[in-house]
Structures are given as structure tokens and as C-alpha cells.
Amino acid sequence: MAQAIITDSKLRLVFETGINEQGKPIHKSKTYSSVKQSATADQLFTVGQAIAGLCSYPLAEINRNDSFDIVG
Known part of the structure; x- marks a missing residue:
């Protein structure tokens, strides 16, 4: 039976940095490894x-x- 073994985990924060010409939000992200x-x-x-408070x-x-x- 196959098993999934976690090898890496990251935290990604997505911030709203503004609004584009169509009125939709612009997002930027920061990833922490x-x-x-x-x-x-x-x-x-x-x-x-x-x-985010900072x-x-x-x-x-x-x-x-x-x-x-994934290992078998």
C-alpha cells in the first residue's frame, strides 16, 4: 500500500496591495519556508x-x- 510522507511545509501569506483598473484587488504573497x-x-x-500585524x-x-x- 502506498504512503504519503511529508517532505516540506511552507506558510504563504497573501496581502491585498491595491486595486487594478477593473476594480479587482491586486495580491502579493510572501512565502516562509x-x-x-x-x-x-x-x-x-x-x-x-x-x-501580518507588522x-x-x-x-x-x-x-x-x-x-x-509517495512511496510504495
Whole structure:
């Protein structure tokens, strides 16, 4: 039976930096690598909110990007 083994985890914060000509928001993101793989969603949310508090743009999204190796 195949298994998914987590190899990397990243935290991505997406900020709204303005509005374009069509009135749609412009987003920019910042990715933080080497996130502890055992970090919970609540912990990442808390960290994301804390980092966003230091930024001048409003936070639009917090994403976790995990990479896996599939082994059989």
C-alpha cells in the first residue's frame, strides 16, 4: 500500500496591495519556508496574524503548502 510522507511545509501569506483598473484587488504573497511539519492550523493562523500585524497591507489569505513523497 502506498504512503504519503511529508517532505516540506511552507506558510504563504497573501496581502491585498491595491486595486487594478477593473476594480479587482491586486495580491502579493510572501512565502516562509521550513515550517515545522507538526504545526497545527491554529498555530499557523496565529503566526500568520502576528506577521501580518507588522505589515502595512491587509492580509487576504493564509495558506499552508505541503509537499509529499509517495512511496510504495
